[in-house]
Amino acid sequence: MIIILFGPPGAGKGTQAERLVERYNLKQLSTGDMLREAINRGSELGKRAKSIMDRGELVSDEIILSMISEKLIDTEGSGFIFDGFPRNLQQAKALDEILNKLELKLDIVIEIIVKDEVLISRIENRVRESKNARSDDNAEVLKNRLNVYHQSTEMIKPYYLEKGKLVKIDGMRGIEEVSRDIEGHLSKIRKKLDP
Ligand code: ADP
Secondary structure, eight states, rough: OEEEOOOOOTTTHHHHHHHHHHHEEEEEEEEEHHHHHHHHHHHHHHHHHHHHHHHHOOHHHHHHHHHHHHHTTTSSSEEEEEEEEEOHHHHHHHHHHHHTTTTTTOOEEEEEEHHHHHHHHHHHHHHTSSSSSTTOOHHHHHHHHHHHHTTTTHHHHHHHHHTTTTTEEOOSHHHHHHHHHHHHHHHHHHHHHOO
């Protein structure tokens, strides 16, 4: 099963991805987490990415695609969840090519819908609690991350809609309810894959 979790910053993609990993034995591929790991390791790639991330801009497609391709080689487990990727149309098209070459097929793109005002207050809370404080979690950078989302990332919606892969979920409810909705969609797919 190959799933894309799609939605604005703070929509809850990471939380939902973790649950799906446990439930379905999938591997989570979060490009944001991979970049933060590279930064923590102090690698060359991490150094290049840090200032871009701290401004809320997109890291180059080249870096992102090479990270993703590397991870897709290991096909142990029941599939993949992409979280935070693809983030623009070029990445979406490149992903199709990579999957084609590996003879893998994308099953579903799940859009978690959350209004900008709600996102802003969620991230403000995250900062206040400073549990998962991130250097790009502040009002100004978040505004830019939201702009980038609306300008570049949302452009991939028509692409997946046309392919009949896009489903929408209301992400402004509790974690459990969102989870249940997602699992409802996934169980339909699983039935199709293995009736
Ligand atoms: P969020 O979804 O909360 O904004 P992420 O952890 O997904 O957080 O991403 C954090 C930052 O990492 C982004 O603002 C961007 O700079 C960079 N990034 C993550 N994924 C990608 C991607 N697929 N393409 C380009 N940049 C990315």
